[in-house]
Amino acid sequence: MLNKFSIIKIYVLSLIIISAANAQKDTLKPASQNPSPMVENTRTHQRIEKKEYKGLQFIIPGIFKKQVNVFIPERDLTNSGFDLLIHFFSPEYIVEYAAEKYNGSIITACINLGAGSSVYYNAFPDSARFTSLISSIIKTASSKLGRNIKIKRIIISGFSAGYGAVKKLLSYNSVYNKISGVLLLDGMHASYVPERKVLYQGGHIDTSAYTGFLKFAKDACRKNSTKKFLFTHSEIFPGTFVSTTESADFLCSLLNLKIKPVLKWGPLGMQQLSIVHKNHFEILGFAGNTAPDHIDHLESLYFFLNMLMKM
16 A cells, blocks of 8 residues: 555656756747746645544455555445545545545545556556446445445546546446546646647647547536536646646537636635536636645545535
């Protein structure tokens, strides 16, 4: 099991600058920077307390190369019906805190497979692995609680590179039909075409990366839909691949939705700058292009999870 502090280090290290850009206006090479190397002290970047939260904890081995950490908050241990959150890329305590603050009965599964979206995307070579994961969680939880449990709704969420798993899962119709909610925390990317040629240089976005997200967004936009989709993004510009801001803009253009500017406080000292909303679909844009701004989205999982399920 990864140490809780070591996982945070993985996030920060994965965001350090790899190289800088040349300063020539017409021959500018995109910086492989993710996020900005600058330091700012405007936002408070409040953090969730690092501790074990009361409840039932158990692991599911054998599905992936690394174990799945499952948690049921103490208040829900006498229940038989649960929502199930499958979250990709996070320290366990942040997911446990989100479970404790959830407005309803919930089981959470925290999956950490390393850094890089491809690790998460390739974690599901077929839909059977997802089916096996859900079945194992239900079977083990039922055994430990001493009664058969039922899953009412399945929510999948990903922070940063974790979006890769969400992207892959939405490509399987059998999985897609089982998903009630999708939550992306500063994670939805694509490649430029040609590769690394940013938009202002005449590059284009590889639209194939958005197929599953677009389909789910369209469903969530319907008034009576049972699908819910919330996507949050920062202002970080990776330089070598499509940013979450560009992804938000592009997705809205495909959906014919207008992004509205706002100025308001978000959770844990975040500062919201924009919103897109239609029925059960929402995009929230937040200020900041530094590493702490990126981590803010993860730390606010508890807040955005409840927001998603109220939509």
